[in-house]
Amino acid sequence: MMVLVSVAPAILAIRSLSRSFGVPVRDHLNWGAWPPVTSLFPGKMFLVGLTGGIASGKSSVIQVFQQLGCAVIDVDVIARHVVQPGYPAHRRIVEAFGTEVLLENGDIDRKVLGDLIFNQPDRRHLLNSITHPEICKEMMKETFKFFLRGYRYVILDIPLLFETKKLLKYMKHTVVVYCDRDTQLARLMQRNSLNRDDAEARIKAQLPLKDKARMARHVLDNSGEWSVTKRQVVLLHAELERSLEYLPLRLGVLTGLAGIASLLYLLTHYLLPSP
Numbered sequence: 001m002m003v004l005v006s007v008a009p010a011i012l013a014i015r016s017l018s019r020s021f022g023v024p025v026r027d028h029l030n031w032g033a034w035p036p037v038t039s040l041f042p043g044k045m046f047l048v049g050l051t052g053g054i055a056s057g058k059s060s061v062i063q064v065f066q067q068l069g070c071a072v073i074d075v076d077v078i079a080r081h082v083v084q085p086g087y088p089a090h091r092r093i094v095e096a097f098g099t100e101v102l103l104e105n106g107d108i109d110r111k112v113l114g115d116l117i118f119n120q121p122d123r124r125h126l127l128n129s130i131t132h133p134e135i136c137k138e139m140m141k142e143t144f145k146f147f148l149r150g151y152r153y154v155i156l157d158i159p160l161l162f163e164t165k166k167l168l169k170y171m172k173h174t175v176v177v178y179c180d181r182d183t184q185l186a187r188l189m190q191r192n193s194l195n196r197d198d199a200e201a202r203i204k205a206q207l208p209l210k211d212k213a214r215m216a217r218h219v220l221d222n223s224g225e226w227s228v229t230k231r232q233v234v235l236l237h238a239e240l241e242r243s244l245e246y247l248p249l250r251l252g253v254l255t256g257l258a259g260i261a262s263l264l265y266l267l268t269h270y271l272l273p274s275p
């Protein structure tokens with residue numbers, strides 16, 4: 001125990017210092033294979049909530065963060081995963097919406113379900129009540145895996161971060177991928193081959209992007225050329241990398257460990273009777 005108490009903070013301190021000076025320790029020492037040590041330090045990570053509007057460019061931005069080596073979680077990917085046949089959400093969707101939302105192979109027909117829920121708020125809330133708890137569980141599992149692998153922060157792409165609000169309190173940083181309304185509409189119509197009315201219904205199912213931009217700590221404006229957006233992403237990445245916001249909690253944990261070590265020392269050397 002004493003060995004662990006004295007060695008673990010030292011390892012963490014070296015790792016933390018190396019990272020502060022930009023030395024990629026993880027690549028050399030494969031820290032991801034050290035869950036027993038890293039999992040001893042719960043406060044060592046912060047979360048970045050990335051959001052935006054439908055087709056505002058979240059996935060494009062998250063891909064750049066991924067290429068830069070960040071830990072990222074795309075909630076749309078999780079949302080597709082948890083509604084596969086055999087999962088509880090799949091069964092509950094069929095119970096609630098009927099077999100007309102199924103393709104021949106049993107998969108959810110996303111076009112049909114989308115047309116239903118984006119035009120009817122009640123049905124959208126029903127679908128959200130089925131899928132969101134399952135999505136949340138998966139998201140927590142994925143985050144925990146990154147935590148065990150020793151990442152300092154995780155970027156979560158959560159389309160409805162500001163609408164549901166539940167997860168906001170866990171986010172140290174919030175990022176909105178913004179683009180002006182006409183651009184958003186045009187990109188959505190083109191990507192999903194939608195007519196104007198259907199595209200507008202999808203946009204209206206979310207809070208206005210301008211309001212989200214006002215609520216966010218960082219705004220990436222994706223209204224123009226992709227190269228301009230990419231430069232903003234690279235700058236934000238540098239800011240997150242420099243951030244020491246994981247440190248206060250980490251120092252708190254280290255102080256606690258040092259306190260326990262001192263207590264053990266006092267107990268064994270002064271308070272217990274010598275043999």
Ligand SMILES: CC(C)(COP(=O)(O)OP(=O)(O)OC[C@H]1O[C@@H](n2cnc3c(N)ncnc32)[C@H](O)[C@@H]1O)[C@@H](O)C(=O)NCCC(=O)NCCS
Pocket residue numbers: 053054055075076079083109110111113114117124127128131132135158159160205206
């Ligand atoms: C309605 C569904 C079947 C449409 O599928 P489709 O493949 O056409 O779209 P996809 O899943 O790629 O989502 C695209 C975008 O639509 C928007 N969106 C999706 N679901 C919702 C919703 N319930 N409310 C508002 N906007 C939504 C988000 O901006 C998302 O990024 C699907 O989005 C779904 O199952 N939604 C419920 C789960 C959910 O809330 N997902 C959002 C992440 S929390």
Ligand SMILES: Nc1ncnc2c1ncn2[C@@H]1O[C@H](COP(=O)(O)OP(=O)(O)OP(=O)(O)O)[C@@H](O)[C@H]1O
Pocket residue numbers: 052053054055056057058059060061076159187188191222223224225226227229
């Ligand atoms: N700066 C840009 N210039 C031109 N096209 C872009 C730009 N950024 C994104 N796009 C295109 O706009 C569409 C929407 O982008 P993307 O899929 O990244 O948005 P999203 O916010 O993840 O969408 P969703 O909400 O549906 O998940 C895509 O077809 C993408 O290629």
